[in-house]
Amino acid sequence: MPRTPAENERIRQATKEQILKAAMELFFSKGYHATSIDDVAKTAKISKGLLYHYFKGKEDLIAALVDLRLQDLLFVMEAAAAKPTPAEQIRHIAEGALEDVRRKPEVFRFYLNLFTQPRLDPVVAKYSQRLMDEQEKQFEVQTEMFTKLGVANPRKRSIYFSSTLQGIMLMFSTYPNTFPLDEVKAQVIEEFCSP
Amino acid sequence: MPRTPAENERIRQATKEQILKAAMELFFSKGYHATSIDDVAKTAKISKGLLYHYFKGKEDLIAALVDLRLQDLLFVMEAAAAKPTPAEQIRHIAEGALEDVRRKPEVFRFYLNLFTQPRLDPVVAKYSQRLMDEQEKQFEVQTEMFTKLGVANPRKRSIYFSSTLQGIMLMFSTYPNTFPLDEVKAQVIEEFCSP
């Protein structure tokens, strides 16, 4: 008797997750190009063939990871938007971003690396672009928050805020052991979360 | 009739530069992994064999590019150190960095990409490390400047300054057409160059 569709679906999801987990682990530590499909399959303890049963190819793996990342970013943004005051909203963005990088600096590092990929890389560029597009969308929302906060030049303020935040995350993910994240975080919040 | 040794040396230097120029052009636009040795040789209009005569391999090319970059960074730092007052020194660092990224955003982007390379990439990681080491050294010098400037917590201030600067460069190199670099630059200088 064949497995039930539900059972199959369960197996599918479990295996896909297993594969994505392996891909993450390897991409994060060795990078996309230095990771081979064979590596991923071995790490996920499945055959290469099965990997191709679930993903169209190596590129599909990074596409899936980028999708997950975009969901995460969106999630933080939505949680921020749900806050009652603009000050709290901006504070949530800052804290969300900084706590995220604190927990998994190498993950941030990986996506930043993807983000800074040369624009003509034949495979990776399009995922870099997706991340940039999302960031741009979120930037608009964030500018609106600064407007409501009542600062003088909200667009410029928003840019400066994003730059500072990105810079901190970049620095922290580079020197996770020595960077004084708490202090810096406090200063950011002090500086940007009051009108 | 054989060339003179001096003539030979001139040709050698010219050819090496030609190769490095080609490598830069390609690495900056397509990235290290997507660029093949064949590409570099063709772009430099020389044979693959000759390329291997001057450079040990593909990795040696990126090593040379990183060396050039380190020289550039050092040069800015030395010029800054030569300024009479700490305020001017810090201002020079900020202006040097920002004008550099303004001129060649894709170059900064490339080195930032290298900088954020996963730590276990078997070939690229070590150049990533070199850039990090140099940045750390410069950070110490810069902290000294902030000390002389007389700010309360110079180490923290220096970190915050670096983060901001790096963040701005990252953002500008991502959105070179819309980022208001002049305004932001003015603000940075205002914020960090007075005690």
Next chain:
Amino acid sequence: MPRTPAENERIRQATKEQILKAAMELFFSKGYHATSIDDVAKTAKISKGLLYHYFKGKEDLIAALVDLRLQDLLFVMEAAAAKPTPAEQIRHIAEGALEDVRRKPEVFRFYLNLFTQPRLDPVVAKYSQRLMDEQEKQFEVQTEMFTKLGVANPRKRSIYFSSTLQGIMLMFSTYPNTFPLDEVKAQVIEEFCSP
């Protein structure tokens, strides 16, 4: 409640036919090598596993198709042999063959393609051989017909007849839209069906 054995048998036959129909459709249009087992199963709307339940493998599919083809050829030959006079017998062969190719040029094309397969193709060659063997057997029967017809050199005549017929079928199946099959058929019959 279990199915009756008769019911089971009916389902078996229906499924096998479904699979063979799918295989035909795909082999005829894309060819044996370009058709995957997955294609066949999907087209037949059954699972891969079930396909393997009914057929030993991909090769078994082509074996079944060749068997069907041989039956068809045999059928025409037997119908011809049943005709009262040799002239009518030969005429029946010609008409049978030409009407067959008229109806399904791509089918003839496929078997001709199989027929002309290189002799060392590790999987397909043996089916090519079967078709050749059958044709040879039929050729003997046909030569006997020409003998009865009373032509001078019946063997040579039979060969010439077969060649002409095969040539016409080849040409028609290549240019089904422009080839004047009726005219040519009439000429063939005129030329070969009188002593």
Next chain:
Amino acid sequence: MPRTPAENERIRQATKEQILKAAMELFFSKGYHATSIDDVAKTAKISKGLLYHYFKGKEDLIAALVDLRLQDLLFVMEAAAAKPTPAEQIRHIAEGALEDVRRKPEVFRFYLNLFTQPRLDPVVAKYSQRLMDEQEKQFEVQTEMFTKLGVANPRKRSIYFSSTLQGIMLMFSTYPNTFPLDEVKAQVIEEFCSP
């Protein structure tokens, strides 16, 4: 000192020929699909890499072979056209074709196999098409010859001639040991080369 361009060209041509010869040998005996690039490289006694240095891929090999074939066909046709009378022209076509298949039945067989490839085979179909196109062009020329010969319905006559010729070649290449080519050839010439 590097090799001279002329010397390089000589090496290139020799190696390319070596590869094409190996490809022919294998394609003719095992078929396109059953022949791997590895087979070809091993037979040509070169590395796989070198094969790709000279040919873009497996498909490029068959493209080259088809080009050679088209040249051969064209050559026969031009030689025929150079004959003074239409009867001699047609005779030359018949003899050219039949002598060619006599010499290398497996070559004809291979190209016929290619010619009869299913129309949707993703790689091979286009070369099949090229052969068909060329045959159609030659058919027009041949029809003109029959017109000059003064037969009643030259187009039909030309079709019938081509069909017969193709049929003979098909039969001979199938049964090269028993097919009475000389006799049949004589009959063809008798039948088609007089007004």
Next chain:
DNA sequence: TATGAATGAGCTTTCATTCAT
């Protein structure tokens, strides 16, 4: 009878590097 997840051998192709000249 029926499913589709899972395997693994083998394929085409790329590319850093070497080597004869």
Next chain:
DNA sequence: AATGAATGAAAGCTCATTCAT
């Protein structure tokens, strides 16, 4: 100093077939 023919390891991917259910 200079060329480009030649190599070979390793990559991404396909697919006939098997197997647990």
